[in-house]
Amino acid sequence: MTTMNYDSTVELTEVAAAIRGAQRIAITTHVKPDGDAVGSTLALARAIEHLGKSAQVWYAGPDGEVFYSVIDPTPVQIVAENRRPPDDVDLVIITDTGARSQLKDLADWLSRHAGKIAIIDHHIQGDADLSDCRVVEPKAAAAAEIVADLIELLGVPFDRSIAEPLYLGIATDTGWFRFSNTTSKTLRLAAKLVDAGVDHADLFRRIEQTDPPGRLRLLARALTSLEIVAGGRAAILTLRRSDYEASDATPDDTHGFSDLPLAVESIEVACVIAEPRSGPVKLSLRSKPGPNAVDVNQVARLFGGGGHARASGAKIDRPIDEVRPEVIEALSRV
Numbered sequence: 001m002t003t004m005n006y007d008s009t010v011e012l013t014e015v016a017a018a019i020r021g022a023q024r025i026a027i028t029t030h031v032k033p034d035g036d037a038v039g040s041t042l043a044l045a046r047a048i049e050h051l052g053k054s055a056q057v058w059y060a061g062p063d064g065e066v067f068y069s070v071i072d073p074t075p076v077q078i079v080a081e082n083r084r085p086p087d088d089v090d091l092v093i094i095t096d097t098g099a100r101s102q103l104k105d106l107a108d109w110l111s112r113h114a115g116k117i118a119i120i121d122h123h124i125q126g127d128a129d130l131s132d133c134r135v136v137e138p139k140a141a142a143a144a145e146i147v148a149d150l151i152e153l154l155g156v157p158f159d160r161s162i163a164e165p166l167y168l169g170i171a172t173d174t175g176w177f178r179f180s181n182t183t184s185k186t187l188r189l190a191a192k193l194v195d196a197g198v199d200h201a202d203l204f205r206r207i208e209q210t211d212p213p214g215r216l217r218l219l220a221r222a223l224t225s226l227e228i229v230a231g232g233r234a235a236i237l238t239l240r241r242s243d244y245e246a247s248d249a250t251p252d253d254t255h256g257f258s259d260l261p262l263a264v265e266s267i268e269v270a271c272v273i274a275e276p277r278s279g280p281v282k283l284s285l286r287s288k289p290g291p292n293a294v295d296v297n298q299v300a301r302l303f304g305g306g307g308h309a310r311a312s313g314a315k316i317d318r319p320i321d322e323v324r325p326e327v328i329e330a331l332s333r334v
């Protein structure tokens, strides 16, 4: 089963109608939920509960304590070996992904509920056979941006408890409104959410300024590894197992590193090659917008990954010393 480019099959109004027709709804998202995954699921769950229906949020894998100030007091359930969402739900909504590879821990449960699944996504690629009820908007800055439209269709007002997770989703997926996926629509939505009571400066502090010291130590080692190729157009940062050990850092501590080399004027594309203490080698790719923009989705696909044109990644089950020269070679040709 391959993940391919996929499109919307329904209008958002049909998803709204499915919600109106349901009583018990389960909401889930990709493994290791990020700000958009947490924000889009949480806002939707709160809006659905506002309609007097039951909405359970289920996450696969650790959801990062950093989001708990936004999640609280909504109970979220964690998928585990013997923990799946209940079977008696009449609608399943998946946000911020439509790829089976991102939903592996729920594969058995999802196959039992095929036919009741609705997908709300903004990625270019997904598995079309997962559901024939999909709203896929690659131009949306975040899944939360589409969920905001859905909540408006449902007629639920943006109170602070709904506005804050929506803001979290759009802010984190746009690098706090810096990336090229930020549109006037995104900014209008942000304004509306601030009007609804979001304290954006406080949220930034709670989400972005809570690093452990190990992350800064890991960053120091990443910067030391800097390699610039393609006549100054591409930068590569490499982190080996020994760097994680010496820094006392976790695999997630590389979050945001791949954006940093783009601060250099000539650099169009940046890549972090990371070999965490366990698990596959991770590539994280970013590129600048513009007429010479590098499509990092294409680069990631060379390594079995994918994502967006400006932000992409791959996980590779091969030794880092085998992968690294191939990445350098691929980026030397950009």
Ligand SMILES: [Mn+2]
Pocket: 036, 037, 096, 122, 141, 142, 143, 173
């Ligand atoms: Mn997203």
